[in-house]
Amino acid sequence: MEWIRRETIGHGSFSTVSLATTSGSSTRFPALMAVKSSGVVCSAALRNERDVLDDLGECSEIVRCFGEGKTVENGEEIYNLFLEYASGGNLGARIKKSGEALPEYDVRRFTRSIVKGLCHIHANGFSHCDVKLENILVFGDGDAKISDFGLAKRRGEFGEEIRVNIRGTPLYMAPESVNHGEFESPADIWALGCSVVEMSSGKTAWCLEEGITNVMSLMVRIGSGEEVPRIPVGLSEEGKDFVRKCFVKNPAERWTAQMLLDHPFLAVDGDETSSTSTSSGSLRYGEEDEASVSPRDPFDFPDWNSVQSPVNDSVTVGSPVYYSPFSFLVRSPEERISGLVTENAPDWSVSCDWVNVR
Numbered sequence: 060m061e062w063i064r065r066e067t068i069g070h071g072s073f074s075t076v077s078l079a080t081t082s083g084s085s086t087r088f089p090a091l092m093a094v095k096s097s098g099v100v101c102s103a104a105l106r107n108e109r110d111v112l113d114d115l116g117e118c119s120e121i122v123r124c125f126g127e128g129k130t131v132e133n134g135e136e137i138y139n140l141f142l143e144y145a146s147g148g149n150l151g152a153r154i155k156k157s158g159e160a161l162p163e164y165d166v167r168r169f170t171r172s173i174v175k176g177l178c179h180i181h182a183n184g185f186s187h188c189d190v191k192l193e194n195i196l197v198f199g200d201g202d203a204k205i206s207d208f209g210l211a212k213r214r215g216e217f218g219e220e221i222r223v224n225i226r227g228t229p230l231y232m233a234p235e236s237v238n239h240g241e242f243e244s245p246a247d248i249w250a251l252g253c254s255v256v257e258m259s260s261g262k263t264a265w266c267l268e269e270g271i272t273n274v275m276s277l278m279v280r281i282g283s284g285e286e287v288p289r290i291p292v293g294l295s296e297e298g299k300d301f302v303r304k305c306f307v308k309n310p311a312e313r314w315t316a317q318m319l320l321d322h323p324f325l326a327v328d329g330d331e332t333s334s335t336s337t338s339s340g341s342l343r344y345g346e347e348d349e350a351s352v353s354p355r356d357p358f359d360f361p362d363w364n365s366v367q368s369p370v371n372d373s374v375t376v377g378s379p380v381y382y383s384p385f386s387f388l389v390r391s392p393e394e395r396i397s398g399l400v401t402e403n404a405p406d407w408s409v410s411c412d413w414v415n416v417r
């Protein structure tokens with residue numbers, strides 16, 4: 060296939076995404092596509108994405124892949140993945156740009172698409188491992204699809220790369236991922252809950268909690284006690300209940316995508332536009348929500364009084380830090396905290412204001 064690389068439309072930790080045009084004479088490739096590219100030497104995530112998308116097959120809530128190809132550009136061998144082009148960009152950027160919550164009608168609609176996509180992914184034995192609004196693409200007709208399968212993995216798979224690296228984005232990380240390095244389908248559901256909070260408040264989950272100033276304090280909050288992200292008070296009762304089903308701390312008791320598909324929040328209602336009391340697009344976090352049992356800071360747990368060792372306060376969100384999943388397996392809180400952060404082996408990449416861990 061002959062194609063031409065056009066302007067850049069996105070950057071990720073692994074790749075650059077550009078528009079690509081073809082002559083339009085091919086039946087396999089459309090005239091306009093997105094091409095996700097990286098140097099061949101560091102194309103493992105892109106190849107994983109291709110393999111997973113191949114295995115998943117057709118699903119109208121998952122971004123479609125047309126194929127792959129290699130090019131040589133400026134003397135470098137480049138691996139390219141051809142994807143259907145989402146003219147509306149990603150949902151995270153949309154919300155960040157407006158700084159506003161989405162009308163609840165849209166939250167329901169987008170959530171329904173994400174849940175349908177997750178049902179397909181999980182039913183096929185995969186977990187996505189990086190569900191977040193930056194990875195939900197919006198199309199011209201308003202449809203939303205799940206993208207970015209670079210970190211996706213088969214159920215139970217625990218390869219060498221996964222063994223040594225936490226995957227995903229800390230803000231969306233589930234308690235079992237923080238505590239035990241588990242990245243199975245329930246972790247995608249927790250991240251879905253974070254995404255619904257973000258769509259319906261205009262703010263990322265956890266962002267208004269006191270005492271979360273860096274990745275380490277975030278991890279402690281996610282992994283300890285009963286606290287869950289605050290649920291926007293303006294969300295309808297159905298929406299609040301939906302989010303609570305995603306924020307069940309025990310992954311075995313968390314609702315599955317299949318169960319959530321039947322939740323009233325996602326019911327297709329002919330009169331949906333008027334079904335929300337909150338369709339003004341201005342949902343806000345409340346001062347308090349009964350679903351959130353919030354210690355005042357990460358050390359406000361009865362068994363944390365003995366923490367004496369200095370925590371590295373200089374590590375802020377976005378700083379390069381190395382995070383080992385196994386540091387959470389040691390018993391002493393003091394060891395857990397001090398083992399969490401070292402500046403010796405950075406393996407982080409920045410995504411927005413937060414940090415992606417690979």
Ligand SMILES: Nc1ncnc2c1ncn2[C@@H]1O[C@H](COP(=O)(O)OP(=O)(O)OP(=O)(O)O)[C@@H](O)[C@H]1O
Nearest residue numbers: 069070071072073074076093142143144145149207
């Ligand atoms: N098919 C597409 N159509 C339009 N824009 C896209 C498409 N795929 C990706 N993008 C844009 O490029 C950005 C980066 O893409 P993507 O997240 O897939 O890359 P990545 O290298 O896997 O990034 P990450 O750091 O999230 O793992 C997306 O957030 C989105 O804005």
